[in-house]
Amino acid sequence: MDVDVVIVGAGPAGLSCAIRLMQQAKAAGTDLQIVVVEKGSEVGAHILSGAVLETRALNELLPDWQSMGAPITAAVSTDHIYLLNNAEKATRMPNWLVPKTMHNEGNYIVSMGNVCRWLAQQAESLGVEVFPGFPAAELIIEDHVVKGIVTGDMGIGADGQPKDSFTPGMELRARYTVFAEGCRGHLGKQLIQQFQLDEGKTPQHYALGFKEIWDIPAEQHQPGLVVHSAGWPLDINTGGGGYLYHAENQQVVVGLIIDLNYSNPHLSPFEEFQRYKQHPALKQYLQGGKRVSYGARAIAKGGYNSLPKMSFPGGLLVGCDAGTLNFAKIKGNHTAMKSGMLAAESLFSALQAGRGADDVTEFASHFEQSWLFDELFRSRNFGPALHKFGTLMGGAFNVLDQNLFGGKLPLTIKDWGKDHQSLKLASESDPIQYAKPDGILSFDRLSSVYLSNTNHEEDQPCHLKLSDSSIPVQVNLALYDEPAQRYCPAGVYEIVGQDSGEARLQINAQNCIHCKTCDIKDPKQNIQWVTPEGAGGPNYPNM
Incomplete structure (x- = not known):
């Protein structure tokens, strides 16, 4: 199938790109064929924010957008930021001690899954073709030019042989291809390596973000209240923070973000999140409530310093696939949307000029002249300062940098460490004892994964590929007590057979919620996440 533009991923970046392209085509009286492919079973199924x-x-x-019925109605009414001193105590931070980037006046508490569903409707009304359930599995590269993508085969058995239901993938060829897969995109990762797009840039840095939705009693619900926190349960050597937002319909969303450059291999991000909910500052809102949804997703937080070159022959890299999230704001949706819109404007000019399959280098200048560039540049020191100086001193630096200098201090702090190289040996690290889940505020992984509505066809090849099957036991277990057992938020990885002396790594791929943490944090970069059969993975209703 030959089209003008293929967009990989129906998230905020991809859909904004599609809408802007069609808006320009309509205004110019030009016909464009634009296809958006999405690996989730429906638009929004894999969106977590x-x-x-x-x-x-x-x-x-x-x-x-308001008169058009956008699902964006819960305006932020109150903004609280706490330092959690320990398991019982919390100190609310005065506004002048909070970086301006973290203030939320004028913003809205939303489900980005539902926002993306609405954006897809707007795109389709303009003539964009949106195909959910079709993962982009492979790149089409000819003569060092990206010519499109190949969707994944359907009906391949676990033995690698076609089943009776076999349907081959389709080649989608385009004049230009836009990659908007989200954080640690499967094809975006390949493009960055193949075209050396990150040359001279600091390594991308990541965090793992958890989210749950709770129905809570009416008397505990404060519509529009936004709560952020730093400190406990994370120790001084582990970056991150928590959040709790009061959404509509007596619901709150609660979550914890943990930087993936943590050093203790005994740390379990999932268990830290369960501890977090026990703090009185959070518990006061959750007690008596019911958890109705769970999910987790990696976050690209390297910001300006880690941004790769976003154009290459035949296409563009946008949104969290490139890493446009502004971690100083803990926000990436508006930046992803703007990057998609800038991509559309650059591509439309190229298409109108009769071009195709070249490097749209003018995208870089459009980006540098935009408010998106200015916002990311002003926030360039935020994450590196926290990594270099710690939560307290790094936080103090960021208040100075953001509140007094507007992000324009004449220095740039860079973090050249790689998240997967940060682990200490298990023998040199303190073990961490986690309490058993109480089934009230804290839960186990399997009951959590159940709430994510995750499903994969069982008889299919495992989509979590090991480059070397001996490394999990001979290296990771021996040196780090195989951290995959703990960093995976879905219980995908288990070490079995230790008692018999025949330890091996068991991969429960059906549990995978597509967070990409294993692809990021494995200390030997031995795990490669590839696309499973179409529509596999979580089916988030309102994340």
């Missing part, structure tokens, strides 16, 4: 939305990009893309 906090999310407090800044509407700056949406105001530009669809100025009448």
Whole structure:
């Protein structure tokens, strides 16, 4: 199938790109064929975000979004930030001690899954073709030019042989291909390596973000209240923070973000999240409530310093696939949308000029002249300062940098460490004892994965590939007590057979919620996440 533009991923970046392309085509009286492929069973099924939305990009893309029925109605009413001193105590931070980037006046508490469903409707009404359930499995590269993608085969058995239901993937060829797969995109990762797009940049840095949705008693619900926190349960050597947002319909969303450069291999991000909910500052809202949804997703947080070159022959890399999230704001949706819109404007000019399959280098200048560049540049020191100086001193630096200098201090702090190289040996690290789940505020992994509605066809090849099957036991277990047992938020990885002396890594791929943490944190970079059969993975209803 030959089209003008293929967009990989129906998230905020990909859909904003599609909408902007079609808006320009309609205005110019030009016909464009634009296809968006999405690996989730439906648009929004794989979208997980906090999310407090800044509407700056949406105001530009669809100025009448309110009258158009966008699912964006819960305005932020109150903003609280706490330092959790320990398991019982919390100190609320005065506004002047909080970086301006973390203030949320004028923003909205939303489900980005539902926002993306609505954006897909707007795209389709303009003539964009959106195909959910079709993962982009392979790149088409000819003569060092990206010519499109190949969707995944359907009906392949676990033995690698076609079943009776076999349907081959389709080649989608395009004049340009836009990659908007989200954080640690399967094809985006390949493109960065193949075209050396990150040359001279600091390594991308990541965090793992958890999210649950709770129904809570009416008397505990404060519509529009936004709570952020730093400190406990994370120790001084582990970066991250928590959040709790009061959404609509007596619901709150609660989550914890943990930087993936943590050093103790005994740490379990999932268990830290379960501890977090026990703190009185959070418990006061959750007690008596019912957990109704769970999910987790990696976050690209390297920001400006880690941004790769976003253009290459035949296409563009946008949104969290490139790493446009502004971690100083803990927000990436408005930046992803703007990057998709800038991509669309650059591509439309190239298409109008009769071009195709070249490097749209003018995208770089469009980006550098935009508010997106300015925002990311002003926040360039935020994450590196926290990594270099720690939570307290790094936080103090960021207040100075953001509140007094507007992000324009004449220095740039860079973090050249790689997240997968940060682990200490298990023998040199303190063991961590986690309490058993109480079934009230804290839960186990399997009951949590159940709430994510995750499903994969069982008789299919494992989509979590080991480059060397001996490394999990001979290296990772021996040196780090195989951290995959703990960093995976879905119980995918287990060491079995230790008692018999025949330890091996068992991969429960059906549990995978596509967070990409294993692809990021494995200390030997031995695990490669590839696309499973179409529509596999979580089916988040309102994340």
